[in-house]
Amino acid sequence: MIELAKRFDVSASTVTREVDRLAAAGLVVERRIGNLRMIQADTDVVVARPLTELLALTYGPVAVLGERLSGVAAVEEAYIYGSWAARYSGEPGRVPKDIDVLVVGAADEDDLYDAARSAERQLGREVNIRRLSRDDWESSVGDPFLETVRSRPLVRLKIEKRESR
Structure with missing residues (x-):
């Protein structure tokens, strides 16, 4: 509870109260x-996937990304790929410790690095970003990395073009 309280900058009593509510609802x-209280999401309840x-x-x-x-x-x-995309798509497995992102375009590497650290x-x-040019993304034949990425779940990110000032 203390870890959650620190992470969300709330009191331990607030976390305890909310965890009690989640437990009463059958969600955890x-x-x-x-004297340690270990809490885990109950993934067997019917509402687990939609929530x-x-x-x-x-x-x-x-x-966020x-x-x-x-x-x-x-x-x-931009796409999330790898284990996070697989879990998001319903494949069973452990909760991923990192998020792999593929960016298509000519974005500056330093700007992508800053975006990744902010998201982290x-x-x-951890957020790992890999950038590819449009040509590399479209002509991936024979590239083992891209063939693997394309054969597994991909989660497309909504990128909104912002006007330049």
Whole structure:
């Protein structure tokens, strides 16, 4: 509870109260080890998948990375790939520790690095961005990396073009 309180900058009693509500609603399961209270999402409840999707779209990597990359010039397209995209698409497995992002366009590497670090702070996990030119993205035949990326789930990020000032 203390870790959550620190992360969200709220009191431990607020976290305890909210966790109690989630437990009463059957959305989390808990176990005790001594005086430690271990909390985990109950992924077997019928609403687990829709709630996960809602959170991912509003506060998770899809929303955060789309927003951050919309602020970077020359980003034409962007996708989340790898284990996070696989879990988002419903493939079972462990919760990913990082998020892999593929950016298509001629965006500046330093700007992409800054966007990744900003997203990391908000998401609490490592963000790895790989940039490709439009030509490389469209002519991926024979490239083992791109063939693997294209054969697995991809989550397209919404990139909004911002007007230059």
